[in-house]
Structure formats: structure tokens, C-alpha cells
Amino acid sequence: MKTKPASPLLRRTALLLCAAAALPWGALAQARSDSKGDWPMRPLRLIVGYASGSSPDVQARLLAEPLGKALGQPVVVENKGGASGNIGADAVAKATDGHTIGVIGNGPLTSSKYLYPKLPYDPIKDLAPLAMIGSAPLVLVAPHAAAADVPGYFKALKGGGGGGQGNYGSVGTGSGGHLGVELIKEAMGLDMLHVPYNGGPAVVNALLGGQVQMALLPASTVMPLVQSGKLAALAVSSSKRSPLAPGVPAMPEVGAGQVDIEVWNAVMAPASMPADHRARLAQALEKILHSPEIRSKLLAQGWRIDDTSAASLERRIRSDSKVYGDLIAQKHIRIE
Known part of the structure; x- marks a missing residue:
């Protein structure tokens, strides 16, 4: 007795079922999961x-x-x-x-x-x-001698009748410390040259050695040195004081307006x-x-x-x- 050939629809269905059976279980689970919106299905x-x-x-x-x-x-x-x-x-x-x-x-x-x-x-x-x-705000720091007269220190770094030109350090061109000091310079009329260094420790050494007169660095890096009397904290780089730098004035308090760099x-x-x-x-x-x-x-x-x-x-x-x-x-x- 001859069997009747399967219809095209039945043949296609059988092929689809075979293909599905050949797929890894994870792929099938992923397909079902995606259809239900169950995400993520892998790390x-x-x-x-x-x-x-x-x-x-x-x-x-x-x-x-x-x-x-x-x-x-x-x-x-x-x-x-x-x-x-x-x-x-x-x-x-x-x-x-x-x-x-x-x-x-x-x-x-x-x-x-x-x-x-x-x-x-x-x-x-x-x-x-x-x-x-x-x-986190950054902290504007200077050699310890600046702590005795912060307003006078800023005045000495101003252009024109304020005195000579100083240098400021950063961890590199385009870094937060570089761009932040440029904003502070604009707001306060400071006349300073940028000196990039390779990393925060190198900037700190330049401050301690007097090669630069200012730098904007993370509180976690400089506050221990401020508290030990090795550096002076001039201001935090935000419009309000920060608990991360206790006792350090905010930018408006030192004449830098609403500079807010974090x-x-x-x-x-x-x-x-x-x-x-x-x-x-x-x-x-x-x-x-x-x-x-x-x-x-x-x-x-x-x-x-x-x-x-x-x-x-x-x-x-x-x-x-x-x-x-x-x-x-x-x-x-x-x-x-």
C-alpha cells in the first residue's frame, strides 16, 4: 500500500522541529526568555x-x-x-x-x-x-607657607600690579586639576603657567619642593599632608564647603565665584x-x-x-x- 506524500506544510513543520532540537538548550532558553522579557540570561x-x-x-x-x-x-x-x-x-x-x-x-x-x-x-x-x-571636590593646595596669609598669597599670583607669575601643577593636560585651575584663574585673575606631571605623587613632590605654587588634587591625596602641616589648603573646588576637607573654604569664600569642579x-x-x-x-x-x-x-x-x-x-x-x-x-x- 502506497503512503501519501506529506504536505508542504507538514514538511516545513518537521524541519523546524528538527532544527529546534539541534539547538543548544541555552539558546532555546534564551529565545523563550527574550520573548517573555526575562533579562539578563547570562553574566x-x-x-x-x-x-x-x-x-x-x-x-x-x-x-x-x-x-x-x-x-x-x-x-x-x-x-x-x-x-x-x-x-x-x-x-x-x-x-x-x-x-x-x-x-x-x-x-x-x-x-x-x-x-x-x-x-x-x-x-x-x-x-x-x-x-x-x-x-568629590578637589582641594586647591599650595606650599605650607601660604597658610599664613591666603589672601596675600592669591594677590601675589595675580597679574598686573599683583606681582610675579607662578606655576601650577597637574597630573596631565586636560585633567580635572588642569581644567579646574584654568577656571579658577579666569575667575580670580591669576597669572600662572601650567606644568603637567606624571601622576599625583609627582605633583605633590613639586609642591613640597617649591617647583609649583599651586595644584588642584583629590582630598584623599592632600588632606593628610594639610593636616600634618606640609601643605596649605586654600579652597575646595566647589561652591559649598565639603566634609571631605574640614575647615577648608569654598570657592566663593576666596573670591572665585561659583566655580564648581568635582x-x-x-x-x-x-x-x-x-x-x-x-x-x-x-x-x-x-x-x-x-x-x-x-x-x-x-x-x-x-x-x-x-x-x-x-x-x-x-x-x-x-x-x-x-x-x-x-x-x-x-x-x-x-x-x-
Whole structure:
């Protein structure tokens, strides 16, 4: 007895079933999960654009475990240092796997687009804000002798009738310490030359040795030297005093107006990541960052935690970009 040939519809169905059976179970689970919006289904990469042991790296590792618990998948920290954080930021911006985010400093998100003519990513178009981790003002310091007469010290550094020209140090062209002092110079009429050094310790040695008369450095770096009487703290680089630098005046108190320069780190995602996935990450991060345990650890490291929301972070990126962009254009600062 002859069997009747299978219809085209039945043949196609059989082929589809065979193909499905040949797929790995993980791929089938991923397909079913995606259809239900169950994300993530595999570990997340948390890229840090700086070396192991740097403040962004420490913060990333502090967040990785609680974030993994909140998402139900491990979060693996991956260091991609170089180019002042720009290599890591570019890796996050170009990630298309849907499971990559990054901890990025304020430089790659605000000033880099103006400093580097060939920057391979656009921080506004290619990256999406998830959460502000923490921020900290810098401290404007000078050799200890300046502590005896801070107003007179500033007067001596003014141009014209104020006296001679001084030098100020930074950890490099385009760094927060460089751009911050340029803003302070504009606000106070100071006449000073920039001297870049390779790292904070070299700047501190130049201050102690009298090679430079001023520098803007993290509180965690200089406050122990201020408290031991080796350096003088002239001001914090913000419009209000900071508990991270007790007793140090704010910028308006020394005649610098509303200069408000801080360093900060944030968690960012590729702009291509689906909005609902970014929303889940932002919600989890905000809860983690406001937990007493994480807040106390960040504070102990010298970071202030205020509004951590993605919306606030986006506003900060845009406002700081405007300040730095205008300054860099005015001063013709470039890094080739």
C-alpha cells in the first residue's frame, strides 16, 4: 500500500522541529526568555576604563556583587585601561551584546570630546546614563607657607600690579586639576603657567619642593599632608564647603565665584541597549547605592553620594560638558 506524500506544510513543520532540537538548550532558553522579557540570561560585563586598584575599579568591584544578586546573574569586572579612560568608554559605547555596562569617570563623559579631535565615540549619542556613583571636590593646595596669609598669597599670583607669575601643577593636560585651575584663574585673575606631571605623587613632590605654587588634587591625596602641616589648603573646588576637607573654604569664600569642579564616576550603558533593560539596571543601582552599607563604604573612600538617578546624571553630563567645552575652546587646549 502506497503512503501519501506529506504536505508542504507538514514538511516545513518537521524541519523546524528538527532544527529546534539541534539547538543548544541555552539558546532555546534564551529565545523563550527574550520573548517573555526575562533579562539578563547570562553574566554581565562591567568594563572599567582604568587600572586595577583605581577608584573606578574599586567602586565597580563594590557594586558588582550586589548588582549580580539583584539581577540574578554574575557581574564580571573587566579592566580596559588607557587614554585617560577613553578606551574603556569606547568599549562600552560599541558593545552590542546587550550584557555590557561600564564604570566611567567624568572626563570621558564630558571633556574628552573637546580634548581629543579623533575621539571614536560620542558620550551623548553612544552612551546612556544609568547611575551616578559618587562625586568629590578637589582641594586647591599650595606650599605650607601660604597658610599664613591666603589672601596675600592669591594677590601675589595675580597679574598686573599683583606681582610675579607662578606655576601650577597637574597630573596631565586636560585633567580635572588642569581644567579646574584654568577656571579658577579666569575667575580670580591669576597669572600662572601650567606644568603637567606624571601622576599625583609627582605633583605633590613639586609642591613640597617649591617647583609649583599651586595644584588642584583629590582630598584623599592632600588632606593628610594639610593636616600634618606640609601643605596649605586654600579652597575646595566647589561652591559649598565639603566634609571631605574640614575647615577648608569654598570657592566663593576666596573670591572665585561659583566655580564648581568635582570629579565623579558613573555607571553607563551602550545607547543601543533596550530601554527596559537600562531601566532595570538603573532601578537596581539606585537601590544599591542608597543602601547604608554601600554609602558608608563610598564615604570612607572619600566620595559623596547625592542624587544617583539616571536623569540627574544625564543633566550633570550635559552641564559639565558645556562648562569644559567652552573653557577648552577658549584656551585652545587639545590632546593629539
